[in-house]
Amino acid sequence: MSKEDLTSNEKIKLDPTVSPNKILINKHQEDSKEKIPLDSSSTPFEPIPAYHSGPVLASISNFFRLFVSPVTTTGDGSKNGFYGASNEARSGLARVSEGNNSGWSQIAVFYFYHTILTICFIFMSIYRLFEYLWNRSKLRFLNLAYSTSKTPSVIHGDINKLPKIPQRLSAILNFLPEQEEGGGIEGLCNSCSDLAAWSLSAGIPYLNIYEYHGVLKQSIPELRRAIHRKLVVYFGTNNVPTFKITVPHLNLSFYGAFDDEYDEDITTFDINISLLSNIDGRPTIVELTKVMSDLSKSGDLTEKDVTTDFIDRELEQLVGVEPDLIIVFQPFLNLQSYPPWHLRLSEMYWEPDNTDVTYAVFLRALQKFSTCKVNVGR
Amino acid sequence: MADWISTFPLTQHILGFTKTQLCRVIHSGPVPEHIGFIMDGNRRFAKQHKIQLEEGHNAGFESMAKLLEVCYDCGVKSVSVFAFSIENFNRSNREIDWLMSLFKKKFKQVLEHGDLCETYGVKIRVVGNVKLLPKDVRQVLDEAEEMTKNNTRAILNVCAPYTSRDDMTHAIRNIVKEGIDSKDITEDTIGKHLYSGPVPKMELLIRTSNVYRLSDFMLWEVVDLDCDIEILDVLWPEFTPLRLIWILLKWGFNRTYYGHRTANLLNLNNGSDDDSHSTSSSTTSQSQLKKTT
Incomplete structure (x- = not known):
């Protein structure tokens, strides 16, 4: 037809x-x-169409990977300088390999801040959980309240x-x-x-x-x-x-x-x-x-x-x-x-x-x- | 209360210190490369606080300077601010004149002191249909562009007088004028011919005063899959640096926690896929990284 x-x-x-x-x-x-x-x-x-493969596990692994090696997370490793500061760590690595001592301090400083950030993110994930629950229950209530019949x-x-x-x-x-x-x-x-x-x-x-x-x-x-x-x-x-x-x-x-x-x-x-x-x-x-x-x-x-x-x-x-x-x-x-x-x-x-x-x-x-x-x- | 606390000695220093430390924390994670700001609510701010309209615009400028500092501290490469729309020429003559003189004054200040530009290495660019501006303002803007053109660390796009439709038309017109072969025209070609030129992809757009509209700002850039839009319920002059830090933290968190969530939602499996599964690819990319370093 x-x-x-x-x-x-x-x-x-x-x-x-x-x-x-x-x-x-x-x-x-x-x-x-x-x-x-x-x-x-x-x-x-x-x-x-694919099953979403365990978003919680994936997110935890994302966290872990962000912590261990910030450059590779979220698949952006190839994109230069997506993580601005990870360049610092990289240049630090480069200096270490050249036998320069200041490289180590650079890495140390970077990981110091990065640890704080990871802790922040862990707290935020708890906050996010509550936010999600709140939003969902609000939506559920609204769906009950407004019905087209x-x-x-x-x-x-x-x-x-x-x-x-x-x-x-x-x-x-x-x-x-x-x-x-x-x-x-x-x-x-x-x-x-x-x-x-x-x-x-x-x-x-x-x-x-x-x-x-x-x-x-x-x-x-x-x-x-x-x-x-x-x-x-x-x-x-x-x-x-x-x-x-x-x-x-x-x-x-x-x-x-x-x-x-x-x-x-x-x-x-x-x-x-x-x-x-x-x-x-x-x-x-x-x-x-x-x-x-x-x-x-x-x-x-x-x-x-x-x-x-x-x-x-x-x-x-x-x-x-x-x-x-x-x-x-x-x-x-x-x-x-x-x-x-x-x-x-x-x-x-x-x-x-x-x-x-x-x-x-x-x-x-x-x-x-x-x-x-x-x-x-x- | 806040005013009273700020009268104590050293509070300013402590605040400043916390701010820079927070920015460094954010800098160590994912940060949007390009942020757009729609500065909305200066006039409503003036009305609410019963001050002159001009004072409202002035307060807006102060707020912008503070926010830009935070952005560049956090490692944002490019910031675009919507300073003046082509449609704004419909406003009263007095206000336009005043806005133009504000532009002139502030840019002259930047030229003389150059504090923001020098500490952060900011390249100022005026984006938009500059021909519509009065001659004297244009001259000052040109000077500012000229003076900062060698800075490479960050970019500040001042969109004045700008509308996105005009921008896209300008890009298409230039492509037609240059007579580029139709086979070679792609989205990138148009992207490069926009007023803003080759800047990093916009990844966050912030609009204030609870308006859920884009108002003809950077439409081409904003529809991108990676661009998140954040709408705040505060007026622009009330937008504090702390609030911006929270937004950036949230953005970084979302990027880490969900990856490229729109692409994931749409089942587009280009690169962003491997953050949800396949540990093998991550190990290979790590080994690749080792090779490159």
Whole structure:
């Protein structure tokens, strides 16, 4: 079924001379025709899900290794001077081998401070344990306190109290190994469909889902079905909201749970979901630069044309519009190569030590957003 | 209370001593190579303390000088501070004028005394669309850059007037202008063409006054997998060196305890993998190290 989709998309050939982004999208489509299996039957891409091998033991061994030989810890030994002071120890070693006495004192001083640091870290690990327990119990309490009961009216009631809600919401999700809770492609699709249902109930028309590896882009049939099922649970079988999934990188769109579900004349959808991944970030900007440099060589573009507005327009076509709020569903704040151009004024939200996609986090993010005041430059 | 204690003799010395010792302790472990600061909250500070707006900016500068000292003491190689955004030109004329004269005054001070620059060997660089600045300010900034250009131990990037989108546009424009062959354009090429040029990878971004936004600062750098973002609930002038020491300690702890945690979370197994298992690789790297030393 999706193969037909591809061919139907090819029919609408874009005129490549119009603008750089169109050239790029055409190129991407050409490239990915063979690579991306859009059929559910073909084996999906797996970013090697692996068991986390005993993080506690690993951390203890990290400590030990940091203590014994600071240079090799965290695999950064090859990177010069990551541990600034370990250079001191190294130069000390060098001097010792030259038969210089001051080398020994250098090593002694370094290890003196280093021992204190290690002791600090041991105390901090105890502190961290309590912090973790506190954060987790807080999250558990919140999850109990805020429940959707799978009815849109509850969500609507929660959101209605807020003075403002974002128009465009972005969520950073993680592909977890299949053995973990909420892991695997199914888990990811489930989180996605949860988010779609919550956003719909909250009245957010645009939802971006960012997943680093782009697993979602390669399991679109599953995703369509998962969203449809979830919407049926929330809204009933009689009035399932219309949704549209887009992959901006390939300029593909999918409407509803299966092809030809909606009449052709429908142009607005209740929710627009767009799937982003690592490729939409820096690599897209690099590709755009390449196309621009080629265009300038053929004389179609001069350097004066390259302005912030121009690039903004092109990237809007290629990736989408900047979101108002980004919810990061991971234990710490890191943007995982999210498209850098699209982060300018977006509000970020994350819960420390949270690993799950839950309604409590979603609601708290919206609550935080509603209190924020954006004043550009003033 | 704190004020009263500080009236005792020797307190300043003891505080200073503890600070340098703590910094040396941190220096012996992992330290971020490049830190970015978004200095937010000077005006709110002025409002809260019922002082003039200008005094608020002044307090912010004082706080910055103290924090930079801690950074360089701890062995941070490069620091970027967001001093002035291109969007800030929308502020009232009076405030802009005052900020410009503050720049001029402080940079002149640095030129005359050069204490921070000389003790730490700091190379000052002005990062951003300098053409937008008034001529006299530009001249002073140029002088400061010129005077410190031979220092190599650490870098201070003063981002004024800067926005990241302008930065990226500038980089792309320059690449187009230079006519680099499209096959040779990579992420590194763009990274090198940014205003900040070849600086170490940013590994920590600190923003004050509890705002969860990047406000167009170093977006290209911040999205990196190794860059952690720290958001504090204090206003910039209230940001004490002790707080920064705690953040650096926490950063080092996280790096030691979790390794490159984002890469681990994403199952990216490039190099960072061997800190969780495979003792054999660590022994080989140790033996390699022995060979090199």
